Amino acid sequence: MANKNELQTCVRCGYVADKDDRYCIRCGAPLKNRCTKEKTLLHKGCYKVNKPDAKYCADCGTETTFSTWGLL
Ligand SMILES: [Zn+2]
Ligand SMILES: [Zn+2]
Incomplete structure (x- = not known):
């Protein structure tokens, strides 16, 4: 049985x-509201999945995918 x-x-779009x-x-x-902080030479990257209404990452303050896509 499918779990909600x-x-x-x-x-x-609500799909x-x-x-x-x-x-x-x-x-x-994007369906996951991920942190957009990417891996660099100095940082391993964040990629944290934030709450759907988060514009900025709760861990590092970088913009989230939903925010950069203009979904919020
Ligand atoms: Zn959609
Ligand atoms: Zn982050």
Whole structure:
């Protein structure tokens, strides 16, 4: 039986996607609100998955994917 907690809803179009999907198959928007701080020579990167309404990462303050995509 499908568990509701294992589904995620696209914030842009409302499509209900599988929990493992990373991008919406209907509109291409990211489904996980990840931190955009990427790996550099000096930093290992963050990639933390933040709450759906977070504009900035709770760990490092870098913009999240939803914010850079203009979804918030
Ligand atoms: Zn979508
Ligand atoms: Zn971060």
